[in-house]
Amino acid sequence: MNSTYEVIIGLEVHVELKTQSKLFCSCSTEFGAEPNTHTCPVCLGMPGVLPVLNEAAVACAVKAALALNCTVHPFSKFDRKQYFYPDLPKAYQISQYDEPLAEHGSVPIVIDGAVAKTVAVRRIHMEEDAGKLNHLGQRLGDAKGSLVDLNRAGVPLVEIVSEPDMRSADEARLYLTELRNVLSYLDISDLRMEEGSMRCDANVSLRPLDYHGSLEDLPRVEIKNVNSIRNVYRGIEYEIARQAEKMGRGERIVKETRGFDDQNGRTYSQRSKEEANDYRYFPEPDLPPLVLTASYIEEAAQSLPPSPMAIRQELAEAGVTANDAEVIVADRAALEYWRSATAVFADKRQVTNWMLSDVSRLLNAYGDTFWTARVGPQALADLLALIERGTLSGRMAKEVLDRMYETGGRAEDIVQSMGVSQITDKAAIQAVVQQVVAGNPHVVQDYLSGKDKALGFLVGQVMKQTKGQAKPDMVNAILKDVMADYAKA
Ligand SMILES: [Zn+2]
Structure with missing residues (x-):
């Protein structure tokens, strides 16, 4: 059905920065507090107050830009993006428009541990988040009313805009996965899509093969605020099929914004898309331009942790398969656990196998992560040493691991108390x-x-x-x- 079209996808990702305070005031950014308790005259948009830029947020944004291979501009400025919506108390959002913090970056798409393609990042800019509307009803259409919570208003964000370089839902999924991997090692955001600390809008259009104009001029559908990487994938798949079918019938695709309903896996029309000039951007008069010295940018570049590609290399050299490496790279806690365990137990493949099978099974069962695992890296290494010495068979070791997890006991003590040690006499x-x-x-x-x-x-x-x-x-x-x-x- 899609053979006469090429799929064109670009992604805009908003990432909430993990700072103590908001972007332009000292209110806390803590998630989940009582509504409207983390607010002040600045983030409530009272007249006569002045924003002051949070340096910690700038440091996070610069790190993100450098890790995504962008050029960080020594000079950027803030602008007012104006629109009326009840979640925006000032009726404008402070963002960056024509002179963003950084441009010209890239994110690799990784398949089987190797770079299969590189997606260009057009720009990264800083902006403040809006508040959150809670609708009183099942759906907005029949809600009795809406309550606004402004705790999130003014929380620092970076928006990462890709070029329209992706050609399938799968490439979009892999781009987002790697973007999240890169950012996770910087420790600048919680990156929780379900809590909204990472949000993705996907622009999807189909290019007829006989169309040779600009990609920007193709009618584009934006799928807004999807709450998981899997749902971004599903939304794009649905949108490709919907647009292809419409075009097959000779109908025109309308430029619009659509939501995604994860119950039935479909996108639905929300509104026709505003043009950029509808926002009437103009330079923010209350903030000076953001000026970064070359040494500041250089220092930030020097402080970056190893990239996910470098970590894949480290794991491959230790004999970890590409599939297992993907699981570890995507979970910083798993990587730290793996490094600690392999530092005290030499058989790295054995460590990997136990981590990704039996330890993971227990983490799921107890609702833990590799950070909070009740059998830590040293305890796992002790257990594996008993297998290596022949005291335990693999099957017995599974039982011992279960008891270790349950009781927090040491492997050797549990082997004694269970009387399960292997007979090697x-x-x-x-x-x-x-x-x-x-x-x-x-x-x-x-x-x-x-x-x-x-x-x-x-x-x-x-x-x-x-x-x-x-x-x-x-x-x-x-x-x-x-x-x-x-x-x-
Ligand atoms: Zn405030």
Whole structure:
């Protein structure tokens, strides 16, 4: 159906910066407080008050820009973006228009651990957030009224605008994932899409293959404020199919803003899109331009942590598969845990396997993260050492890990209290094997006459008598030895 169109996607991402106070006043930015308790005359838009720029927010924004490979401009300025909406007490938002903080960046799209494509970042600018409307009803249409909470008004944001470089919903998903990865290592935002500290608007248009004009002139549909990367993907997929079908019928695509309903996976029309000049931007008269010295920018660049690509490299060198590395890179807590555990236990693949299977299973079950894991990296390393020494089989170790997680106890103590340690004493196993061999002469005869399957039965008998605690490879070897002697006798 899409074969006669090319999909054109650009993303605008708003990221709330994790500062103590708001962008232009000293009110707290804490999430989840009683409505309207974190407000003052500045963020309420009272007349006669003056905004003062928060330096910590500038530092966060500069870091984000540099980590996204942007050029940070030594001179940028603030502008008033004017629109009327009840969540905006001043009736304008302080933003940056024609001279943004930074431009010309890039984000890699990573597939199987390698850069498959690079998406250009057009610009990054700073702005203040608006308040939040809470509608009294199921839907805005039949709400009895709306309450406004201005705690969020004035919270610092950066807006990261990509070029329209993505060609599928999957590329958009990978772009957002990597953008979030990059920002997560800077520790400048909570990046929680479901809480709104990272929000994405997706611009989607279809270019007929015989259209050679500017991409900007194509009718563009903007899907607003989608609350997860998965829903951005779903919204774009729906929008591609909707537009293709309309165009197939010879209908025109209307430039508009659409919402996304995650219940039925569809986008729905909200309003026709304002043109930029509807906002009547003009320079903010109450704030001086933002001037950054070369040494300030240079220092910020020097302080950047390793990029996700560098971390992938580190993991690949340790023998971690590309798939597992993606899981670790996307979770800073997992990376710290992995680094601590591999510092004290040499088999890095083993650490990775246990982290991403059994430890992750327990984190989910207990609602924990790798930061709050009740079995820490050292405790996991202690458990893995018991497997390596042969004290525990992999299966037993899973049980011990469950108990460690439940009780917070040490691996060795739990092994003792459960009495589960593996039997690796050769003489002890030999004694059981001899019993089993003596008790099953027909099966032994079958094995000696070439029926290999008979060995499995005998191993099973030994494991049964030792309550599964004999070390299986030792049981195997000893059984073969004993039966070889039996054949000679
Ligand atoms: Zn305030």
